[in-house]
Amino acid sequence: MTSLLGAGYNGSSWIDWSWVNDHTTEISTRLREHIVLALLALLYGLVIALPLAILASRKRRLLPPILSVTGVLYTIPSLAAFAFLLPFTGLSRETALIPLTAYSLLILVRNVVTGLDGVPAEVVEAARGMGYSAPRQLVQIELPLAVPAIIAGIRIAAVTLIGLVPVAALIGQGGLGAMMLDGFQRDFRTPITVAGVLVIALAVVTDAALVLVQRLATPWARRSRVAA
């Protein structure tokens, strides 16, 4: 990577640190826009995927159609998905958010269902035997036990979304992609390099943070590992 970031091909360099120093405000604004878009899409995705997955794990025959529909959504290229909505929602944030949310659905639904399926039958029986109502059993027993699989899904969805958000810059939604396009239009590599590296860094940090969240949210997993 050092050689890549070293001397440029046309005499223009891959990164110009003085530009970075002079533009920290712009960089942090773009980074914030990027995080907001990815985060909103992830939150909307969770709001839709959680009930869908709970429904599918209860009514099994609903699972294949749900996975097919979310699978087709997942296959549609992001630029195409933005373009589909353009005639209806214009160059708005919704035009970016709807497809981004849709992309997270397949990953999230699949992982939540996997997590709920993995809850041991004895545990569910025991809860029922103790007189837990179905909703209480779901909230207090099944969902907490499914947390590792759910967070695994959130990790994949979050990293995927962070990687997809740059394309939203093509329909004017800012974020680090806007920095890339800006650099490109001015034939100036530094903003593109900085934005690209920040996208990767954001993905790495987010992924690591979610691993930490999982550890904190499932203390029993650590304890049992120590005991074993």
Added chain:
Amino acid sequence: MGPAIARGGVNFLGHVVDWFANGDHWHGREGVPYLVVQHLEISAISLLFAIVIALPIGLVLGHLRRGGFLAVSFSNIGRALPSLAILLLAVLAFGVGSPPKVFRTVGIGSFPTFIALVALAVPPVLTNTYVGMAGVDTELREAARGMGMSGAQVLRRVELPVALPLIMAGVRTSAVAVVATATLAAYVGWGGLGRYIIDGLAVSDNVRVFVGALLVALLSIVVELALGAVQRAVVSRGLQLRDQPAPAVVQRPAPTNA
């Protein structure tokens, strides 16, 4: 408000149908067939090149069961690979001009696009190959060694066939991502189906944008289905992931992004 939008929608879709009915849109360098072929050509050669790079590395690392941590983190972060940045930087470095004839004859019409697509396609193939190989049951490997097979024979005749479903899943993931991302090539002045979207955006022609989106989406779905058929054809029947047989041989894969 509802009926007005509905009427507008019907009108709009009428324009889209008219676009497709117009014979001018079916020939020449801006025509649908030409752009579809261009799109598929660059996608295919990039995917092939990525497989040539990733498959041997994944096979060897998986066979030796080394570097697993690297292979897996590589793929996880690979999902966030900023293809747009790679494409734009490659254009600034190499220019958008037509590449040498050798490249063009094998289908590389745009060198920067090729670089961005290869970079995008390598991680899923590499990781799935590694995970597939490393997941082959130890007893099975030892049985093969016990039968007198050499390491290379075990790799080729036992591990590779067993790992094939996961390897193919990786190839499918890459293929869909490549076809999707090839759309961006139009932004840097090259062709493919992204042309309709980018050109349409530039002149606020929503019909053209929508047509491009429709064609790209259809192409992605067709590629995904076609590779699914290839997978069913090449994977040994006892090992089809869909049927979930023989759990003793294939460990259930972690949910992949396919």
